[in-house]
Amino acid sequence: MEGAIPRASSEKRVALVTGGNRGMGFEICRQLASGGLAVVLTARDERRGAEAVGRLRRLGLPDVVFHQLEITEPASAARLADFVRDKFGKLDVLVNNAGIMGVTMDVGDEVAVKEMMAGKDQNEIAAWLKQQTTQNTQQGEECLKINYRGTKTVTEALLPLVQSSDGRIVNVTSAFGLLRFFSGEELRQELSSVDTLTKQRLDELSALYLEDSKSGDLERRGWPTDPVYSAYQASKALLCAYTRILARDNPALRVNCVHPGYVETEMNCNTGNLTAAEGASVSVAVALAEQGGVTGAYFDRTEIASFL
Template identity: 25%
Template sequence: MSQRFQNDVAVVTGGGAGIGAATCRRLAREGAHVVAVDWDGESAEETVDAIHRDGGPESLAIETDVSDESAVAEMADRVDERFGAVDALVNNAGIRVDPKPVTEADEASWDRVLDVNLKGTAFCSKHLVPLIDDGSGGAVVNVASVGAGWARENWAQYDATKGGIVSMTHDMACDHADQDIRVNAVSPGWVITEYHVGDRTGQAAREFVDEKTTRGGSDENILERAAKPDELAAAICFLASDEASFLTGVNVPVDGGASVI
């Protein structure tokens, strides 16, 4: 595999599982020093341990709740102390809340989903983008969702935060263009992660993943299947790399064609 990120430093939030963990591994395979950030410190450590077992470059796990700005500031200080600069930031951390219409959603659930998904993306950008601004440019990739542009029942809270992330991406691209920092978003469709596997283990888990990610496993998109986290990681890494040097302010739907049906 090519080394598009040789000796670069990449920070990935939500790096302990799913799309975030897959992105950490992909970045490391392509030469980046990875900082895996997650509220679950053990899962972040597992991601970094896997990178090191595979012979990847020096990487770091940091337990951080991205909804807590003081914790994010401390995390950024640790990154600065360890590596001195950042080349790529992937704002992937996010949560779901129980789907329900706004007429049934309570204030606590609104606070939680806004704090993590929207404010967490803003806080991490606030404290880490200055580490990118070292004169050589870099990239931010925000993870949104196809739900940001879809109409669907009961998902108003989650989709509102993801729509906010898309809008934030557009404006951040304007704000940081003069620093040669590109800011883009990806909007995943259905991606099979630990969340979907649930309590399945062993052979049952593997069969479930194979079924859903093989053509015929879904009728929601043109490819008729769900994605694997590695497929989202590939798109994220492309946007973070110099190969996407003339792309900024865009939201890329990585959804198997669902958004054009």
């Protein structure tokens, strides 16, 4: 699937990428535009978003436009939907890439990080990084607000525009969001029960996680209990469940989630073992796969894998 080329069409397809001004999001925009799609690059910061579009145009990719987006604000998502509707009348591909770890990493400067990485394998680097990482309750709340609720807000606003015969939604997730990190069997079963799970219930579970986190009792319902990554794990698990609900309720669309691998990004202080381009290629390949492909699936890089 990696590097797949979209089928030929007399009408240019339109893609929108959240968090597209840097890193993997920027690469997703570049690769989609290079594949012949018109691309709407979105970002919270207007200056950085406009600069990213300028870089892409200097690379010979003129069919890229910028629109500001604060994914946690319904009004901002509504303005984005109005812009896409007015300019293009449709949306063929939505890639929800924007997200945060919701932590503080005290690692020093770039030189210090590179010195630390010298001679270490990926497990040693990850262990060192975790030792330098902390999370407070407010950061955990922001993590769920952006990664799950924000992605849902934007998707719901844009969903009417993606209702074509071959619409695609790709949600960038993480292997950290797999249900193996949940100790509560009842919670795992509920998040796995795609036939009966609802968006309203996911919102309720999001609120319950924050309630349990604030009370210091994540074990009560069996949430992930990692002291620094728990909120990130919960947010991505909720996103995976939301992906499956979307696929169930919109059978004409191809809705999937993708773990791009451990990619060099600012979120992990550029300690990943994959480049931004390598990470982006997976989301792009899933977005541009042949018509009639899989939906409601979790991709671990290019392979379909279990949500567990």
